Amino acid sequence: MEPRAAPTATLSPEAAQALADVYARVDREIRSMGATCWLRGRCCDFETAEHVLFASSAEIAFVRAAHAERFAPHGVLCPFWKDGLCAERERRPLGCRTYFCDPAYSDRVASIHERYHREICALADRFGIEYRYEPFVAALRGGSNADAAGVELWRRDDVRPDARERGDVDDADQNDA
Numbered sequence: 328m329e330p331r332a333a334p335t336a337t338l339s340p341e342a343a344q345a346l347a348d349v350y351a352r353v354d355r356e357i358r359s360m361g362a363t364c365w366l367r368g369r370c371c372d373f374e375t376a377e378h379v380l381f382a383s384s385a386e387i388a389f390v391r392a393a394h395a396e397r398f399a400p401h402g403v404l405c406p407f408w409k410d411g412l413c414a415e416r417e418r419r420p421l422g423c424r425t426y427f428c429d430p431a432y433s434d435r436v437a438s439i440h441e442r443y444h445r446e447i448c449a450l451a452d453r454f455g456i457e458y459r460y461e462p463f464v465a466a467l468r469g470g471s472n473a474d475a476a477g478v479e480l481w482r483r484d485d486v487r488p489d490a491r492e493r494g495d496v497d498d499a500d501q502n503d504a
């Protein structure tokens with residue numbers, strides 16, 4: 328039997344606005360660092376990069392609010408990855424915003440990621456959104472590739488204090504893809 332995805336949470340308009348505000352601050356802070364994306368698009372190519380992007384349930388709900396369509400259930404590529412670029416920059420999750428393949432920024436983006444991830448956890452609490460931390464693509468596609476990849480679902484108690492938690496990323500620049 329096909330694994331079933333956990334039901335997607337829904338966000339109130341207030342919760343959605345609060346999350347959009349968090350993302351706006353993340354983006355400002357990242358920009359102020361002067362980090363540059365080389366737009367190689369490799370970071371989002373999960374088929375070849377062999378990493379998994381994680382996102383919280385509130386973030387997945389934020390994306391889903393604009394994309395009620397069904398995505399093909401199989402495959403590890405993000406459905407928003409089009410010709411190497413991101414087709415959903417406005418709603419892309421924190422992990423997509425805080426990764427740069429330039430190692431010069433690793434520590435700083437790790438710190439930024441950790442801080443905002445905790446803020447999103449608090450936001451979920453404040454708006455009564457059940458917290459889950461799960462593979463983003465699998466959550467969009469229906470859960471099958473999470474199991475196929477053998478990845479572990481991370482819960483709040485397991486929040487890892489570095490930016491790689493967003494996807495166990497090892498080579499990419501998906502924040503600006």
Ligand code: SF4
Pocket residue numbers: 370371380405406407408409412413414415416419420423501502504
């Ligand atoms: S930046 Fe994130 S949402 Fe956009 S294509 Fe890449 S993985 Fe998907």
